[in-house]
Amino acid sequence: xxxxxxxxPALLTLKSVSKAFGANQALTSVDFEVDAGExxxxxxxxxxxxxxxxxxxxxxxxxxxGAFYFRGEMVKISSPQDAxxxxxxxxxxxxxxxxxxxxxxxxxxxxxxxTRGPSxxxxxxxxxxxxxxxxELLDSLAVTTIRNVREHVGMLSGGQRQAVAIARSLLGExxxxxxxxxxxxLGVSQTxxxxxxxxxxxxxxxxxxxxxHNLENVFAVADRIIVLRLxxxxxxxxxxxxxxEDVVSAITGAxxxxxxxxxxxxx
Amino acid sequence: xxxxxxxxxxxxxxxxxxxxxxxxxxxxxAGPLLVLLMVAAIWTFFQFQNDRFLSPGNLTNLMLQQAxxxxxxxxxxxxxxxxxxxLSVGAVSGLCASVMAVLIxxxxxQPVLAVVIALGLGAIIGLFNGFMITRFRIPSFVVTLAGSLxxxxxxxxxxxxxxxxxxGDNFVTALTNTFFPPLIGWAVAVLAIALxxxxxxxxxAHRRAAGLQVGALRGLIFRIAVIGAAFVALVFVMNxxxxxxxxxxxxxxxxxxxxxxxxxxxxxxxxxAVGGNAEAARRAGIKIDHVRIMxxxxxxxxxAAGGVLAASRLLAVNQSSxxxxxxxxxxxxxxxxxTSLFGGRGTVWSALLGAVVIGSIANGMNLLALAxxxxxIVTGAVLxxxxxxxxxxxxxxxxxxxx
Numbered sequence: 001x002x003x004x005x006x007x008x009p010a011l012l013t014l015k016s017v018s019k020a021f022g023a024n025q026a027l028t029s030v031d032f033e034v035d036a037g038e039x040x041x042x043x044x045x046x047x048x049x050x051x052x053x054x055x056x057x058x059x060x061x062x063x064x065x066g067a068f069y070f071r072g073e074m075v076k077i078s079s080p081q082d083a084x085x086x087x088x089x090x091x092x093x094x095x096x097x098x099x100x101x102x103x104x105x106x107x108x109x110x111x112x113x114x115t116r117g118p119s120x121x122x123x124x125x126x127x128x129x130x131x132x133x134x135x136e137l138l139d140s141l142a143v144t145t146i147r148n149v150r151e152h153v154g155m156l157s158g159g160q161r162q163a164v165a166i167a168r169s170l171l172g173e174x175x176x177x178x179x180x181x182x183x184x185x186l187g188v189s190q191t192x193x194x195x196x197x198x199x200x201x202x203x204x205x206x207x208x209x210x211x212x213h214n215l216e217n218v219f220a221v222a223d224r225i226i227v228l229r230l231x232x233x234x235x236x237x238x239x240x241x242x243x244x245e246d247v248v249s250a251i252t253g254a255x256x257x258x259x260x261x262x263x264x265x266x267x
Numbered sequence: 268x269x270x271x272x273x274x275x276x277x278x279x280x281x282x283x284x285x286x287x288x289x290x291x292x293x294x295x296x297a298g299p300l301l302v303l304l305m306v307a308a309i310w311t312f313f314q315f316q317n318d319r320f321l322s323p324g325n326l327t328n329l330m331l332q333q334a335x336x337x338x339x340x341x342x343x344x345x346x347x348x349x350x351x352x353x354l355s356v357g358a359v360s361g362l363c364a365s366v367m368a369v370l371i372x373x374x375x376x377q378p379v380l381a382v383v384i385a386l387g388l389g390a391i392i393g394l395f396n397g398f399m400i401t402r403f404r405i406p407s408f409v410v411t412l413a414g415s416l417x418x419x420x421x422x423x424x425x426x427x428x429x430x431x432x433x434x435g436d437n438f439v440t441a442l443t444n445t446f447f448p449p450l451i452g453w454a455v456a457v458l459a460i461a462l463x464x465x466x467x468x469x470x471x472a473h474r475r476a477a478g479l480q481v482g483a484l485r486g487l488i489f490r491i492a493v494i495g496a497a498f499v500a501l502v503f504v505m506n507x508x509x510x511x512x513x514x515x516x517x518x519x520x521x522x523x524x525x526x527x528x529x530x531x532x533x534x535x536x537x538x539x540a541v542g543g544n545a546e547a548a549r550r551a552g553i554k555i556d557h558v559r560i561m562x563x564x565x566x567x568x569x570x571a572a573g574g575v576l577a578a579s580r581l582l583a584v585n586q587s588s589x590x591x592x593x594x595x596x597x598x599x600x601x602x603x604x605x606t607s608l609f610g611g612r613g614t615v616w617s618a619l620l621g622a623v624v625i626g627s628i629a630n631g632m633n634l635l636a637l638a639x640x641x642x643x644i645v646t647g648a649v650l651x652x653x654x655x656x657x658x659x660x661x662x663x664x665x666x667x668x669x670x
Contacts, residue, residue: 094546096544096547096551097544097547099543099611100539100543100544101536101539101540101543105536105540109536109540109547109548110537110551110553111551111552112533112536114533122527122531122532123531124532125531125532128473128477128479129477131474131477131479132477132479
């Protein structure tokens with residue numbers, strides 16, 4: 001099961017994490033690890049514990065038991081600020097963008113740059129510097145679909161919005177990025193763009209965790225697949241040399257591949 | 268759906284320009300342009316009904332009448348940007364003006380000091396509003412509606428038996444009764460145009476130096492030309508009468524200051540963020556409750572300032588100061604001129620433009636000596652229409668991403 005016990009410490013490792021909501025055991029002694037330059041897909045049926053695990057990593061929801069190791073050192077994540085300080089960025093499904101602000105303003109929301117020199121006293125925002133580095137950032141991520149960074153985010157397509165949200169998470173120079181359902185509700189070509197972006201993140205040496213229901217996307221983008229079922233880690237697959245049927249049966253709990261008739265891809 | 272949708276870059280073809288204007292109009296973003304058309308229509312109509320409407324004397328009166336409303340509206344814009352509302356601005360303006368008048372006339376306090384105290388009282392009331400809204404999560408319209416009743420009561424109490432206090436001749440009454448000689452009026456206009464042009468060109472050069480896209484020079488020159496023409500026309504007309512009023516300069520300066528605050532500073536950016544998506548703002552580390560409290564304080568302080576200007580214009584304070592349709596005018600003006608009732612969208616300048624629109628209608632109907640019944644019905648109909656347009660264009664805007 002834990003086939004990948006790394007010799008060098010992984011970027012982020014969780015050991016026997018448990019979490020209960022009243023009588024409902026959401027996570028039972030789950031191990032988890034993601035390495036630098038690796039895309040790990042976290043899959044499982046509804047209620048398998050994916051969200052709970054991600055919220056624990058993001059510091060939004062504390063777990064009852066378990067240990068966190070970051071670059072081999074034991075750490076405590078008890079608030080979102082802790083996670084951010086360690087270099088863990090989370091992009092939630094709702095993206096948390098302000099539709100009435102443009103791309104630049106959204107990227108720098110809460111960390112606007114001020115002009116230097118005497119105009120600093122006037123609390124003037126340095127729009128030029130922000131726009132320049134916004135363009136650089138989008139460029140470095142090979143995001144070519146956003147042509148006008150002064151366009152309001154409300155006018156952008158789903159894929160472009162996802163790109164803005166991911167780009168924003170990178171401003172804090174994180175080493176781990178958690179993406180919650182990044183391709184849900186996206187069309188074919190927009191999904192393609194987002195997957196492309198995830199590839200770029202991996203090339204930059206980031207550890208990427210993707211939660212997804214869509215196995216097709218998971219196979220397109222992930223290096224490893226971790227399957228959660230009923231709050232336990234049910235299986236781990238290297239994406240090469242595993243069939244979709246194997247993953248589906250791990251998700252559903254069917255011990256043997258149920259046969260050729262299996263065509264359901266998303267729960 | 269199609270993510271290759273053409274985003275309107277700065278293509279300068281005339282067709283593209285017309286198309287842009289059409290899109291902006293239908294999405295309620297053309298703001299100033301639409302409002303100027305509206306003003307032109309209203310002015311033409313009333314001028315045909317009564318040729319004294321566009322006389323320098325009447326237009327100067329219009330400015331003097333609307334200075335107080337415009338000032339209160341600036342505060343209303345700030346609060347609307349958060350997606351909140353303050354229904355107590357009328358009552359607060361009346362109360363603060365009354366306190367000021369009592370201090371000056373009955374207690375012999377220096378007029379300047381009395382004005383400062385009135386503004387301070389406004390700030391405290393705003394702090395109270397903001398505290399109730401953020402601490403106890405009471406909707407702002409409830410807090411401010413209940414509050415307005417209390418402030419009116421306090422106003423009656425402060426004014427005492429007589430109910431009316433005449434201000435006499437002092438700093439306060441000078442605010443709306445001071446006019447600049449023609450030459451100074453022209454100097455102000457030239458300075459304003461030079462500064463507008465200078466900052467626009469400077470910003471443009473700065474962007475170009477940084478290697479960023481700059482808009483067409485033609486567009487900028489057109490904009491400056493329109494603004495410049497407006498300044499020149501304003502001073503020209505005012506000079507035909509008593510000259511450029513001090514209060515017009517004051518209101519412009521206030522609008523400029525708050526336009527700077529909302530559009531150029533971090534605090535202003537955070538106001539827009541809170542109004543657009545409060546949860547996103549919170550997650551971005553913005554202290555949204557601080558922003559809310561601050562804005563309610565600014566809103567009430569500006570309401571107090573409007574009350575001072577209204578008292579200055581009336582040369583007195585009485586029991587109906589801040590009452591009647593002042594509140595509705597102050598909120599309706601910015602909304603007519605393009606500030607959203609639903610938060611996150613609008614400009615401080617809409618307060619000034621809106622005050623001109625609303626004021627023109629009220630002033631014109633007064634000139635025509637229409638019955639109160641008609642005036643109320645017309646004003647109500649205009650307000651409903653404005654809010655409906657806002658609501659419809661908002662729907663179009665939001666569907667813009669999906670089309």
